[in-house]
Amino acid sequence: MGRAPCCDKANVKRGPWSPEEDAKLKSYIENHGTGGNWIALPQKIGLKRCGKSCRLRWLNYLRPNIKHGGFTEDEDNLICSLYISIGSRWSIIAAQLPGRTDNDIKNYWNTRLKKKLIGRQRRQSCCNKQHQQSQINCNKRQVHNSSINDEFLGLYNQQPIFETQPTNSMPNISMMMPTLQAPFPCNSLQTTTTSVGLNTTSPDFHYTCDASYVQDQHQCSNSVMISSAASASTSFMNSTCLQPTGGDLRAFDEISQHVWQEIDGLDNFFDISCVVYPPLSNYEFFQRKTQQNNSAVFDQPRILGYSE
DNA sequence: AATCCGTGCAACCGCCATTTC
DNA sequence: AGAAATGGCGGTTGCACGGAT
DSSP states (O other): OOOOOSSOGGGSOOSSOOHHHHHHHHHHHHHHOOTTOTTTHHHHHTOOSOHHHHHHHIIIIISTTOOOSOOOHHHHHHHHHHHHHHOSOHHHHHHTSTTOOHHHHHHHIIIIIHHHHHHHHHHHHHHHHHHHHHHHHHOTTOOOOOOOOGGGGTOSSOOOOOSSOOOTTSOOOOOOOOOOOOOOOOSSBSEEEEEEEEOSSSSOEEEEEEEEEEETTEEEEEEEEEESOTTSOOOOSSEEEOSOTTOOOOOHHHHHHHHHHHHHTSSSBOOOOEEEOSOHHHHHHHHHHHHTTTOOOOSSOOOOOOOO
16 A cells, blocks of 8 residues: 555645745745644645645745846856766755755756757867867877767766776775875866765765866866766766776775876866865865865865866 | 647656654 | 654656747
8 A cells, every 4th residue: 555645636726826825825934934844834824735835836936035047157067067976966956056946957957958068069079079189199198088979868878988998906995985185286277176976875976077278279178077886977078087887986095096197297277176065074074185285175166167 | 820849847746765653 | 663744856747838830
């Protein structure tokens, strides 16, 4: 036998909310709060609505300081960056964008941002082919580009292109706290965005590092993503992917070192910024660790955009 | 003018986690 | 301890609207 429904569906109004219903709900919550019980709320107010529906209406539209539409370029970039790092965890993504709701961001991603990103990937892929040879000649440390097609949305099917083939001697580790090595002297990067995502519900970590720099008179960007998750995106944009598909746990230390070395070899870097997702204990850990090395930690990633 | 079709988005559904009894 | 109630979340649906035919 299934669970009892939260309300009597037959006697509950559904569909769009009327201005009168909105006013009733808003007025009551502003004066009395929710009382910690959404299910009982509609009866108190005299609304023929399901408690869950009331909750949704309040959280997504009626509560103060909600923004609708008009997403900025910075917000676009932040959503993309977070989606790449942690996937469709809209509530976490929304927490990074003040005034935005998870529902709004989800709709925005599904209807517009996803398409915009695919378009950008196509253009970038084309552009990359033109510049690839000169970049390789200029700096052999330059990572390979992997073009993204529509299947990036499936995230799992692409085979990464390695600069050097991974060895089988990578340590087989159990989960451990990240101990990020000291960032290199930050004097040559134009901008980087480093993010470490530690999943709160599974023992996965995701590590991405986006670097923007000038090379051979071209504005370039590179991104490195490492993940322990079998389901993680294996490559994105101009990515060096250090993880074969299928999930391969490796020592965070070793991977981090590789990443820093990779970036250290590039010219024109000068700044580091970090974003760390919950849980807070990990944030504090990471902050402490990086402060020891005089690097900056920000709550939000600073993304100056991607080369187009 | 009528119909079709694609798009955007508010709202719902169902599942899982957490809390309460 | 365990069942029930509730909260929270992501996926999906269905409607309204506008542009194309």
